Amino acid sequence: MKDGNLDSIDKRILYYLQQDARRTSSSDIAERLDLSASTVRTRLNKLENSGIVRGYHLDIDYDLAGYPLYTKIICTAPVPDRDSLASQAQEIHGVTAVREIMTGERNVYVNAIGTDHDDLNRISKDLDALGLEIVDEQLIRDEYVCPYHGFIDEGDDPAPDDVDEVETE
Known part of the structure; x- marks a missing residue:
């Protein structure tokens, strides 16, 4: 996989991971994309090994954690x-x-x-x-992080429940 040469499946995997990587399993993504979980895991490993996926990070509410x-x-x-x-x-x-x-x-x-x-x-x-x-x-005051919608082709329509899962704290 060359950097920047993502196919539509890789892009959709990234899209779903951006929404909530902690609670999104490769099986969840596989179900949404009509693929096997092993295919998604293999592709995710390639995305990680190529450096495209650099890590999985917490989104901390510092105010609630005592840093206002x-x-x-x-x-x-x-x-x-x-x-x-x-x-x-x-x-x-x-x-x-x-x-x-x-x-x-x-x-x-x-x-x-x-x-x-x-x-x-x-x-x-x-x-x-x-x-x-x-x-x-x-x-x-606050910062909001949202998924990059460019990973989904214009003709693709994420499943209706995808919208409900995005948190906007």
Whole structure:
């Protein structure tokens, strides 16, 4: 399997996994696609081994978990150092995600959580100490993740119960 060369079955497997990977078994997907569970497992293994499926991640409500403040910190890094600074930023206590942006001055986005404003200030100071210039900070109310519908061909219509299973917390 070459990267990016997914057939319609692989795309549909990805679509169903995006909705709720934890509660979706290969048997569930096989039933929806009218395939055998072993075929779905084989294809899923190939998607994992090729690096297309990089992992299965929790969607945590940090507010309910005791971290009521969620922020996006937008930084500028010198382009030659961007990769290493983004990697180092991941090690800062409270950082939950780091994105490298390929264009523009605002080229590193850091998501972080904290119990209070002192936590967020500490994280900002730690990022600054690494050499990331903070350009903007945004306090996030909530974030919603949804499946990419492009994995389903326009003519395909997911089963009616698929819509009900997508959570929008």
